[in-house]
Amino acid sequence: MKTMSHHSPWDLLDERELRERQARKLRTYLGDVVLPFSARYRALFAEAGLSADSIRSLDDLRRIPFTSKKDLMPSPDHPQRAREFIIVPDPAVLKRRPSTLLKALFKGKQAVQDGFEREFRPIFLTSTTGRSADPVPFVYSQHDLNLLGDTGRRLFEVCGARRDLKLLNLFPYAPHLAFWQTHYGGAAFGVFVLSTGGGKFMGTDGNLRMIQKIKPDVLIGMPTFIYHVLQHAVETGMRIEGLQRVVLGGERVAEGLRRKLARMAHDLGSPNLDVVATYGFTEAKMAWGQCPCPVDETPSGYHLYPDLGIMEVVDPVTGDPLPPGSPGELVFTPLDSRGSVVLRYRTGDVIDGGLVHEPCPRCGRRVPRLVGNIRRKSDVRELQLDKIKGTLVDFNQLEHVLDDSEALGAWQLELRKRNDDPCEVDEVVLHVHPIGITDTQTLSRNLQNEFSAKTELHLNRIVFHDADEMRTLQGVGVQLKEQKVVDHRPKDVPSPAGKS
Numbered sequence: 001m002k003t004m005s006h007h008s009p010w011d012l013l014d015e016r017e018l019r020e021r022q023a024r025k026l027r028t029y030l031g032d033v034v035l036p037f038s039a040r041y042r043a044l045f046a047e048a049g050l051s052a053d054s055i056r057s058l059d060d061l062r063r064i065p066f067t068s069k070k071d072l073m074p075s076p077d078h079p080q081r082a083r084e085f086i087i088v089p090d091p092a093v094l095k096r097r098p099s100t101l102l103k104a105l106f107k108g109k110q111a112v113q114d115g116f117e118r119e120f121r122p123i124f125l126t127s128t129t130g131r132s133a134d135p136v137p138f139v140y141s142q143h144d145l146n147l148l149g150d151t152g153r154r155l156f157e158v159c160g161a162r163r164d165l166k167l168l169n170l171f172p173y174a175p176h177l178a179f180w181q182t183h184y185g186g187a188a189f190g191v192f193v194l195s196t197g198g199g200k201f202m203g204t205d206g207n208l209r210m211i212q213k214i215k216p217d218v219l220i221g222m223p224t225f226i227y228h229v230l231q232h233a234v235e236t237g238m239r240i241e242g243l244q245r246v247v248l249g250g251e252r253v254a255e256g257l258r259r260k261l262a263r264m265a266h267d268l269g270s271p272n273l274d275v276v277a278t279y280g281f282t283e284a285k286m287a288w289g290q291c292p293c294p295v296d297e298t299p300s301g302y303h304l305y306p307d308l309g310i311m312e313v314v315d316p317v318t319g320d321p322l323p324p325g326s327p328g329e330l331v332f333t334p335l336d337s338r339g340s341v342v343l344r345y346r347t348g349d350v351i352d353g354g355l356v357h358e359p360c361p362r363c364g365r366r367v368p369r370l371v372g373n374i375r376r377k378s379d380v381r382e383l384q385l386d387k388i389k390g391t392l393v394d395f396n397q398l399e400h401v402l403d404d405s406e407a408l409g410a411w412q413l414e415l416r417k418r419n420d421d422p423c424e425v426d427e428v429v430l431h432v433h434p435i436g437i438t439d440t441q442t443l444s445r446n447l448q449n450e451f452s453a454k455t456e457l458h459l460n461r462i463v464f465h466d467a468d469e470m471r472t473l474q475g476v477g478v479q480l481k482e483q484k485v486v487d488h489r490p491k492d493v494p495s496p497a498g499k500s
């Protein structure tokens with residue numbers, strides 16, 4: 001077992017002790033911060049007949065109602081809905097805190113006021129990046145920014161960072177968690193991090209020039225973009241030596257992609273690359289990482305920070321909490337956040353290996369881990385594939401098949417109407433860049449067979465492209481996120497099934 005550091009004394013507790021401590025911290029957090037100062041939760045708790053003291057153990061967590069994305073989305077009657085979730089302190093209540101009285105006594109009123117400012121005043125913001133929905137803003141106080149640095153430092157440690165390494169941050173420069181977690185985490189860890197701003201800011205070429213100049217040990221960024229950068233390097237006959245690790249975040253990481261990245265790094269002159277994934281979301285204001293693992297082995301999961309948040313796994317349909325190791329939907333409750341705060345947030349993400357408490361078989365850390373693949377709970381779309389009825393197609397499943405196919409590089413699924421006629425049926429076109437295979441006829445046949453075996457969908461067409469054309473199709477350097485599924489059906493005309 002390798003040496004490792006512990007983040008907090010909590011990391012050595014067993015499951016029972018940990019759950020007790022989490023329940024205690026949650027009770028204090030609800031009583032001191034959330035219920036007095038969150039308009040939304042004060043009302044919700046009153047409605048449900050709950051108080052902070054209702055939470056005697058973590059089993060009582062289920063009494064707190066869920067919050068989900070739709071509770072945060074602006075609507076015509078509630079254009080500023082996300083604001084109701086911001087912690088707004090009441091000075092009169094704060095003044096009565098015992099800690100305030102002591103501080104005023106020994107350090108003076110100004111110190112008390114400065115402390116409140118740091119704890120509560122919103123000074124920073126990140127937002128969600130929904131495919132179609134309006135972005136939801138999440139604000140941070142200085143207290144939250146300190147936590148963003150702290151969780152970033154822990155994330156770097158779990159992912160195996162060392163202070164003597166050089167890191168290149170390729171996340172898009174935007175008010176998104178991934179970029180800023182990397183920035184603040186690097187500063188807190190004390191390691192060299194250069195942020196290029198990603199493809200939109202510097203283009204694929206600009207990022208490659210930076211790689212040549214800085215010779216980083218680690219690349220951090222979105223899976224699809226890093227794939228394009230390395231692919232472009234391979235194509236242009238570049239050498240990139242000394243690359244040790246790729247850290248991925250911002251979107252789901254397919255197992256097949258880890259192998260493809262390692263193969264490209266090998267061809268570029270970096271034979272021992274490992275690829276680790278991170279998982280995080282705006283509403284948690286933090287991300288978690290996997291510890292390093294060879295690309296041909298299964299990672300040991302995302303290492304959580306149990307003193308800063310509670311992760312539950314619940315039945316995606318009934319919402320009932322599930323026992324350790326069960327697949328289900330991820331639900332998150334923070335334990336120390338200020339600014340925007342959501343309790344029991346339903347992520348809509350499903351993990352297939354569940355939450356486990358055994359020590360990590362790779363690094364030995366005892367923190368709880370999320371094991372297995374994470375995917376969206378539902379990305380089911382209704383397609384009009386024949387004239388008679390709509391067909392429900394799970395795009396999660398299609399994306400898995402494509403990502404894991406060894407013969408495919410970048411790909412894009414395009415939905416369109418036959419002959420661009422709004423009254424016609426829907427067609428699904430697959431655009432791909434094949435890797436190392438020139439016989440496109442055989443590849444087409446194999447792909448169609450794989451698709452009919454694993455999904456129920458027949459592809460209307462498969463169109464082959466070179467890597468450059470794929471970059472253009474996916475909007476690399478133009479879009480913040482590369483486009484892997486595009487819908488070119490006319491939007492103003494409802495499809496015959498009434499859904500688009």
Ligand SMILES: [Zn+2]
Binds near residue numbers: 303362
């Ligand atoms: Zn580990």
